[in-house]
Amino acid sequence: MRVVIQRVKSASVSVHDEVVGNIDQGLLVLIGVGHDDTEAEAKWLADKTAVLRIFADDQGKMNLNVEEIKGAVLVVSQFTLLGDCRKGRRPAFTDAAEPGRANELYLHYAECLRDRGIPVQQGIFAADMQVSLVNDGPVTLILDR
Known part of the structure; x- marks a missing residue:
């Protein structure tokens, strides 16, 4: 499983020119699921996403996480x-999970974030999506599990 996390001032995802998910300050997360990935890995990545200290504190240092700033997360399957x-x-996409399994783990990742009390918006799995964002920093991280 691989996630690309971008710290954003705002982000949205549209399908057929209709916004299906949008957030203000928080994280845009692109998630790719491999055929050997598990629910435990999705939870680990969600927990790691939630606690990453990548938002500035009062002194301008990256000491706060998305929970502490009361931010949101926009999760997009990719x-x-x-x-x-x-x-x-x-x-070659031979490492990618079959769509049914990938969708299950994509949804599980988002649900694990929600279980922590983080507002989560999502794209539509397997749809042709247009993603817009205002990257903050920019700060972009890649997590593999």
Whole structure:
């Protein structure tokens, strides 16, 4: 499982020109699920996402997490994060989970964040989505599990 976390001032995701999820300050999380990934890994990544101290405190140091700033998280599924580009010119997606399983773990990750009291918005799994964001910093992190 791989997540790309971006600290944002705002973010939204649209499908067919209709906004299906949007947040103000918080995190935009792109999530790719591999075929060997488990619920335990999704929970671990959600817990890690929630406690990452990447927001500025009063002294401008990255000492606060999304819970402490009362931010939100926008979670967007993105199987292309599992693309292998080492050979040839076209990515191979053989490490990506089949759609049904990927959707289960995508939903589980989002639910684990909600269980912590974090407001979560989501894209629509497997839809053609347009993601807009105002990156804050920019701060972008990649977590693998």
